[in-house]
Amino acid sequence: MSGPNNEFDPVEVTPLKAEEVEAMTEAALAAVAAATDLDALKQVRIEHTGDRSPLALANREIGALPPQARKDAGQRVGKARGAVNQALAARQAVLEAEHEERMLVEETVDVTVAVDRRPRGARHPLTTGAERIADVFVAMGWEIAEGPVLEAEWLNFDALNLGPDHPARTMQDTFWTDPAENHVVLRTHTSPVQARTMLTRTPPIYVACPGRVFRTDEYDATHSPMFHQVEGIAIDEGITMAHLKGTLDHFAAAMFGEGISTRFRPSFFPFTEPSAEVDLVCFVCRGTAVDADGATCRTCRGEGWIEWGGCGVMNPRVLVACGVDPERYTGFAFGMGIDRTLMFRHGVEDLRAFFEGDVRFATAFGTEI
Template sequence: MSGPNTQYDPVEVAALDPAAVEQAVTDALAAIAAADSLDALKAARLAHQGEKSPLALANREIGALPPSAKAEAGKRVGQARGRVGQALAARQVELEAERDARILVEETVDLTVRTPRRPLGARHPISLVTERIEDIFVAMGWEIAEGPEVESEWLNFDALNLSPDHPARGEADTFFVAPAGSGLVLRTHTSPVQIRTMLDREPPIYVLCPGKVFRTDDLDATHTPVFHQFEGLVVDEGITMAHLKGALDAFVQRLFGDGIVTRLRPNYFPFTEPSAEIDCQCWVCGGTDASCRTCGGTGWIELGGCGMVNQRVLRAAGVDPQRYSGFAFGLGIERSLMLRHGVGDMHDIVEGDVRFSRQFGMEI
């Protein structure tokens, strides 16, 4: 076997030709200088310093040369690759400096500029009125009592002295819960909470029962099938109508203004005896303006119903009517809101338009 060819000329390899190497360097320097972004410089690096670049191919050819030719060819290609690497590094520094300077201008944050924010919502005035009413009675020493919205017919009707043939127990007034005959209804008032309270605790009892109730009314300017009411219940020894009148007067003065009083007009409710309608003195005209739109010129505004707790109701709840007596009353929260703030249409209250709620702020 013959030895290596010591007469082999590296110039005969096209990739190692000095002119070809110099041209590869020239092309690389031109591409590097033309790169106007870091992405463009990355592309130039891959084209002129990558594995398939002319200088990389020339470097691989050196291994096939005889020992006497390798040193010169290696020096020539190594110097060429060094010049390209230095140019890439220098251009990298320049482009990074330009990028940083551009970011400082384009992405500057002015901390003094008001930032855009999503508009805040508002608490619903029904919630605000409810809390105000609760605060009034809690300040008088009462407690807040709550109960489920799906009730048994016994708690919603029978325990309250509403007979099976009472009109309120028909489908025209009450939402019954399926299946038929389940004995469950959507409560038509918060009075079942009063029964639950009397069943659960011993007198004396002073509770306010606010909550959502359901009746088969159509939604119009003054009615809605889902509304809120609050009922008060007091059971103690020696309770009379005078205590009821005093509690109502204290309530309306706190809600509608000092000097406002109530009057009681005889009426009938199955769960109270005697029973009365509650009228509140008009807080707009005080009964002096015959053309007042709030009270219609009468000087009085109807609020709700009240009376002394019927002895049958006390017995149904396990309270001894010979020892204890009590009074109860009920008023609509939507009606209180409409009267106090002049809201003319129930649709405004129930449709959920935040512009309506924002009018009331955070306190009523």
């Protein structure tokens, strides 16, 4: 019967030979040192410390050795594996530090650099235009007033000296609501806001009224059934046509540049007497009727003037209807299209561009607040 093999030489198990363990260790340490980033180091960890790594396979061979040989082999392999794990930990710390430093450099955001992001949208030019006009009058000490777009017939017509037989009351110009006996219309101008103001305030009154208005016009390049107006009234003691002229000259210069003035042409409006059409000097040719090349100015068509709106001294009948004493107070009123003003100011040729909702059109006007 054979006894235990006390003469067994452990060096005959190749993976456990001292030179083999040393070679495995050196290969692992070299791979750790060569790893240039965390992903590469992760692969090295798998290859040299994983279940199928050379040192892990060598460690499994220890169990096949006789008891007297296991101690030396275990110490040899354990020392090698410890050295590799220490090298991995040290390299991990170095690479993580390098990664953080690189992130600080590569991902730094300079908040002073202008962004190049595409804006989602833009404020509508009619909105910013109305606000710009309001700022002009507020700077002169005026107030801004607003009113409903669904308006009583009396405020829209009767209070403004537009009698029952006036052509503007017909369906050709006005949107009437059902039932007709309610006498409610979509306002055809912002003048009802002026009437409401006179009915609720005591002069002196200086008020501008921007807003939407509605008329049964065709929808084309120069007309729309919904458009925007700004109207203004000034009621005080001693108000004259000269005050009206000065106000509109200042308004024109604020909108179209210094040196732009206005002129009056006799006209008729039921709510003012005397009344006038307002022309402003052409802001392109400055009234010369020719452009820089000597050709006829296309903007004013050689006239030197551009029609802008209507105005006049407040009709005493309107003052009486709205509870203002015409013996003590006088006033003036004016009205201009905001859409038309912006078309002049920015060279827009088709009114429909304001209402089609194309953000590219709105963005061209900027997004100022």
